[in-house]
Amino acid sequence: MNRILTCAFLLLPLCASAQEPINPVDKKSAPDSKAPSAAPKLVNPVKPTPNSLAIGKKAYTSDCAMCHGKDGAGAGELAVTMNLKVRDYRDPASLKDLTDGEIYSIIANGKGQMTGEAGRMKAGQIWDVVNYIRSLSKK
Template identity: 40%
Template sequence: MKSVLLLTSLLLGLAACKKDQPNVELVQNMMDSPAFEEQDFDPEANDGRSMRVPPEHTVARNNPRYKYAKQPELAKAMPNPFKDKIDLEKGKDKFETYCMVCHGQTGKGDGTVAEYMALKPPSLVSDKIKGWTDGEIYHIIAAGRGLMGSYASQIRHEDRWHIVNYVRELQKKDSGN
């Protein structure tokens, strides 16, 4: 008898549910938090700003802050932490994603976008760039130089080093070594 009563009440409860009515939200204060548009005024904030500055000494996760952005001389001496753990497949993948459109598949500055540029990107397999340190190439990826902007927000720290190692591999192939 109890099971029949339980089954009947369960079926009646399910029959009362309608698809055109929203579910009941028991904890609404977490689900309907107000979102501000950029540059909106926040009446609750002391300064009225809706965009918050991260707390002092906050460290970004998974992508450390690049401390040599304004110091290219110091970046030249930066050691390559992946020199012994070279992952050419990852370097090639990231190079083809971010660099190849300008620098070309072989790194000679003949990418598909380069033909439309007044100032062509440099050849990464030239003697000049072969003479650069790994830290210098990393710095240019992270901070940019000339017409090339910074890729710090698009390419993760480790992947920049994999690109550096892949560029070194392109240079070896170009030299015939």
């Protein structure tokens, strides 16, 4: 009896470690990658037509302006309350280092204290918002 217990006790760590591979963490499909490497090369399929900009403005006004500011200046009410550092999109330098694809990815997946819109906004609508925030520095 004692021998069986000792044996079981000795085998326990083996069993425990043998079980690990049964439930491997699939790192590739983990949804925590905020900026997928394919993002910079994503091509914007939506032209910045007046219609696209109008749809983008509407979505921006309801979902982004509370942080990024109505005019893109970055002083939205919520950003002020939460003490967030938000860039001024009226300045062309603010978004110049980001491709449309990277901006798309940030809007979809979020960044830092900004939550993503994926699931709430359709892809076409996100591209409209990309077009719209690009247009803020052109006025």
